[in-house]
Amino acid sequence: MRQVSPLPRKVDQQEGEPAYALLIRALEANGTRRLYTTVNRIAGNRSESVAQIDPVEVARICKADPAPLVHATPLVGTSTATVMGHTLSADQVGVRARRWCPACLAESRYYRVWWDLQPITSCPTHGIKLVSSCGCGDGTVRWRSNRTMHCAAGHAFSAAAREAATADVLAFDSYVIGRLLGKCDPGLPSLDEVPLGDLLSLCGRLGRASIDPDATLYEVRRGHDNGRVHAEGFRILGDIPANAGRLFEDVRTRNVGQGGRHGLRYCYGKLYGYILRLPEHTVGDALRHALHEHAGHHAPVKVGKRSGSGFRSDTGIPLVVAADAVGITYPLFRDLLDHLAIPHRARELGQGNGLRGEMSLADFEELRRRLEGFQRLAYVSSELGLPVTDTVELALAGRLDLIAPGKGVANWFFGAGAAEKFLAALRTAAVQAGSEAGRYVSLRVAARDCGLSMAGVLSLVLDGVVPSRIHGATHARRGDHGVRAFEVDADTLASLGALTGEMDLTPASAARSLGLSQSTMEAVVEAGLILTHGSPDGVRVSAAEIDRFRTDFATAPELRRAMGVRSFMPVAAAMAAAGVEPAATGPRPMEMVYHRHPAMAACVEAAARYASPPARGESRVSAARQLRVSPTMLRQLIDTGLLSMQDGCRFGSIAADEVARFKATYVLTSELAEASDVHSSRAIVSLLTDSGVRPVNGPPTLHYHLYDRREAEAAMQARLAKSRAGEPPVPSSGPALGSVEVCERLGTNKTMVSQLARAGMLTPEGPFKRGLALTVPLSEVERFARTYVFANELGRLAGRDQLHGTGKTVTAKLLRNGLRPICARPEFQTFVFDRSEAEALLRRLDLA
Secondary structure, three states: OOOOOOOOOOOOOOOOOOHHHHHHHHHHHOOOOOHHHHHHHHHOOOOOOHHHOOHHHHHHHHOOOHHHHHHHOOEEOOOEEEEOOEEEEHHHEOOOEOOEOHHHHHHOOOOOHHHHEOOOOEEOOOOEEOEOOOOOOOOOOEOOOOOOOEOOOOOEHHHOOOOEOOHHHHHHHHHHHHHHOOOOOOOOHHHHOOOHHHHHHHHHHHHHHHHOOOOOHHHHHHHOOHHHHHHHHHHHHHOHHHHHHHHHHHHHHHHHOOOOOOOHHHHHOHHHHHHHOOOOOHHHHHHHHHHHHHHHHHOOOOOOOOOOOOOOOOOEEEHHHHHHHHOOOHHHHHHHHHHOOOOOEEEEOOOOOOEEEEEEHHHHHHHHHHHOOOEOHHHHHHHHOOOHHHHHHHHHOOOOOEEEOOEOOEOOEEOOOHHHHHHHHHHHHOEOOOOOOOOEEEHHHHHHHHOOOHHHHHHHHHOOOOOEEEOOHHHHHOOOOHHHHEEEEHHHHHHOOOOOOOOOEOHHHHHHHHOOOHHHHHHHHHOOOOOOEEEOOEEEEOHHHHHHHHHHEEEHHHHHHHHOOOOOHHHHHHHHHHOOOOOEOOOOHHHOEEEHHHHHHHHHHHHHHHOOOOOOOEOHHHHHHHHOOOHHHHHHHHHOOOOOOOOOOOOOOEOHHHHHHHHHHEEEHHHHHHOOOOOOHHHHHHHHHHOOOOOOEOOOOOOOOEEEHHHHHHHHHHHHHHHHOOOOOOOOOOOEEEHHHHHHHHOOOHHHHHHHHHOOOOOOOOOOOOOOOOEEEHHHHHHHHHHEEEHHHHHHHOOOOOOOOHHHHHHHHHHHOOOOOOEOOOOOOOOEEEHHHHHHHHHHOOOO
């Protein structure tokens, strides 16, 4: 924010007037002509909301008392907003577009902050709706370019059309404004115990359930006034026993009709889990009691289900219900119990329902207390302003309130306020502004200069080893939230010996100091080239290990410089020619690690060939484009000797005649598929195998199968000739199955079977034609089942017994671990994998 001198004329702040409204009113009172320019000069970036204006600075400019101005100005964060001492959800506050009461502006010329709260849509004093249009069409009224009483076009805000509001909306808005002003309603003492932000969310959720329980909140707001939705929820909370009972009956009737016996979650839908997860306050207890009473009288449960109190028995609670109560999915809840070593037992629910878990009530209440307000990894990282990897490092080092770690970046559970507690500890460790001595730099710069991770630097700050300071409240309010508001003493950090390698480093910091990627560092540690050790702060790499690695091993960038070449491919070719195997392999040639002495000797010997380089040939990018392969596939072709680089070229180029030779000699399945009526590379492989043509090379050495061009094209021509003569591509003998029987044997549907037949992966009897009955030889179905597998079958092999979602979950896990599908969406209805590859991956992941 730029420094602006105080305005000559003082303007007093009114009750509930925010800083941005007072600033515009004060500028008008002092005769400012160019209002838009002046506000931008004070507020800074035009893309930012006016709520980012510092109220303390506005108080200085307007000569006002800063305390009530800070109190009345919304402080909007990423997920929450603070208004007049109340914490609300960030989406409940909107300050980019104005809304106002024309009658209020006509009586007193100032703006009220509660007009910026999205649930408030009326003025209880005058009984009319708030307006957002001044008469200039449908455009919104922005703060920066309009004055207090009229818009830039001259339309008076007080002259806007007035429309009466309903009694329910006025009652709700009157209560919320009273809470903001500290005036409690004596008729609703139970609601006064609930935090205002939670109450607004509860009113919105109940109102949505009452209006349309199947619609999302956005759909309800789009079809109905936002104020009506919250007013409906507020009306229900006014008399919970009567109104909530009618709401529950409406929801139950919509879901199950007038009869039938169903589970409680089916009867009440998502509202059931929402009410179970409400905090332990008077309103939450009253709603849970009302739901229990209604369920006992109107919602008989299935045979084998426990009714008890409506949710739990005297001794235990089903895991499905417990998972709903804490707000996570059942599989994730079951994994959380296993990780925390919380005992649970199998329970027979009745005939046909199988086994489900049950845990004791005491363990559930303790777990619910720990998980109350839990936070996920992405949210904690956002609040801290740190990358996810640094947040994980802090969590594993015990610096954050971690309930349970996850896998990768998924399914991490942090305690409520984990980020706030960590930032509070940093503020406690920071020195007072003005008393510091030293050269302070930002946290990111300090981590980069010393070779540590940001988490490592923060650990030193919390241990009191490195001084830190907060670099200004104004910056923190303007968006430098989290750890970005802190600076550390660079001189102290450098004197600790981080630059000279006297400190133990995290694996991530060690990788940066060695010039390795994170994946290569993991491969190096797994191969035993660098030994790690445990410490109270987590896994560490000693300085001696880093020095030993530099002495014994050489990375690809070092070898490239030793050879004097511009590309990593000549290095890989020289190592292959000299018979030097990599000690650790990365996903790319630039990430290979070799034993230093034989690798350097091979580089010195190969460097003589690059002294007089030949004319530069085709670049690898151009060669890959001409051969229609990926850069990774091109590298695999070079590694296997099927394609040669131009000898002596420092850039690793490929001669044009070498590219032409390869194209004339070999052919890929994708090219054969494009030239035929078979639109699947895997089907091409099956057809060529049946014809006795074997690939020159293929997976896992290459990404795709590679065939001799002459043999493959001859086999495809023979197949085409048979098809034109009306002969089936593959003669069949023995029994045949109809499409329904094929679906039952393979565990799929008719659409997928037709797609497989059209792609040539299932060979029917006779040519496949759309719309005609499909029959497939039994031997062909058995061959398909031996060769391929659907994801739902893999889910059963992995022990997942859910009725729905198994295939989707297992497919996502297989794809994340690098398994390439044979069939994938959107070309096919579902995913198909190679059976041997998929089962091997499940065993490697310890899932089968």
